[in-house]
Amino acid sequence: MSDKPRHFIQDIVDADLASNKWGGKVHTRFPPEPNGYLHLGHAKSIWLNSSLAKANGGKFNLRFDDTNPAKEDQEYVDSIVDDVRWMGADFGEKIHFASDYFEQMYAWAEKLVEAGKAYVCELTPEQMTEYRGTFDKPGKDSPGRGRSPKDNLDLLRRMRAGEFPAGAKTLRAKIDMTSGNINLRDPVMYRIVKAPHHRTGDTWCIYPSYDWAHGLEDSLEGITHSICTLEFENHRPLYDWFLDALGIHHPQQIEFARGNLTYTVMSKRKLLELVKGNHVRGWNDPRMPTISAARRRGIPSQALLKFWEDIGVTKQESVIDVGRLEATVRDFLNASAPRRMAVLRPLKVTITNWPAGQVEELDVVNNPEDESAGTRKVPFSGSLYIEADDFQEVPEKKFFRLAPGKEVRLRAAYFVTCTEVVKDASGAITELRCTYDPKTKGGDSPDGRKVKGTLHWVSAAHAVSAEVRLYDRLFKVEDPDAAAGNYLDHLNPRSLELLKDAKLERSLGAAAVGERFQFERVGYFCVDLDSKPGALVFNRTVPLKDSWAKAKD
């Protein structure tokens, strides 16, 4: 990662540093609500906020915006902490919670009541909607708006004491019922919710609204640059109003556009539906656009960070081609992933002139991009598997893999020539019989003759069986949100393909959960959480580019 990614927010930070606006401080935060798992869009915010702090010698807080006990859960808190850590963001020792500030927020609410800047309102939700007016019609005053500060204070204290049923009353800021900005039409600060909170239990029966709480949380933590997404731009005047009314530290809010990806959905509501409706196998199903799914699938956190850095930060709504993420992942893994041979759809090959029972240990390079990765021994014998796709009985044009009478190279082994095709009663090919050239050991011919194709292979007797899971895009259409009908109508029925009996080279038998490899000529793979010794499971993180497959289209 470069030292200081350039974008308009960095420009603002530079200007603030130059003018000494914050005394040289830069303090950002990532403020998720624990009501679901984090997704790739959150990863952008984590990258942005944490990298801004890091690049400018500042600090970065992780803070849970846990103001709505009805939707939140400890499970989500735990998963979010895991994800943020995995992303490598340095949030220091302390994890912050809005619920830690409830007492202070309440004290400030009383202060606004006493100053005549907030009042208790007894309108029902329906009435409140009606009184709020519409875009082009001003709202009208709630009956509670004219009550004295003394009476309001009494009512507020009784709200807190639990004297009123859920939803019966609210505390509202007294701002402007005629404002063109509807957020300023006396927004709700507190509502009565009789639900236990995952951290404060039943201490409270009134909870601060996001609009009231969010700016206070930033203020309390000394945040300098409060970075959020575009939809909160309309709320900024409200946060300004609260902070100024209270006369407390006033962070600068800056809005940026969230990043959407093609072929997926990114709203928490829809992600929850996919999980609850069993359209996927949980929040961390590798097809999901969640951070935990990306991790399980084998995407390195550095690649995810680099992806968002490459994309950049602007205020333009965008939908990013998911191929862009795949390209970044390939780029990272090409340099770092050890190469191995794995045959996904095995076709048996017998080398007819191979000395019976002989096994040869061949040296194979671990990573041509990284000499320090060294070599490993791979056993070769007269009974092998190759990829079924690598053979065509009647080769199509430009197919330069194996076919009857044709010679190819087995990677790092020998040249072989197909002499016979064995079929079962139904006509399906069950085995290939080939001869090898003993003088081509290692894959070079002393007489200088060339072969076009190089195939990967495994020795049948030494192969390790494994389950391999191939993933495709979760949706068939680029923008499921915009497509006709319900987004669920556009799920890709072939988003998961299970290969139950792939054959892997011997060394993969010891692969540990989370380890990443390039299966040569196939793709990048990662050992899945479900994997156990003797029952290996691999996820395809991303396939290798395949110009042959593309040419055939």
Next chain:
RNA sequence: UGGGGUGUCGUCCAAUGGUAGGACAUCAGACUUUGACUCUGAGUAUCCAGGUUCGAAUCCUGGCACCCCAGCCA
């Protein structure tokens, strides 16, 4: 409809009055013991209309399109 925002290759991002550039994608070619990687080349864009200026993506005027806001969600 009132308020707030955004318009640059197919996509994402630069260019801050001076040759519209990069990345991904696409196409063509070279290289190759991974049809990968790498390398070379190509094509494609300033929302529209006026104006200011020697010169406009950038400044001005007027349009147009798209996004957000009428939760006691965040």
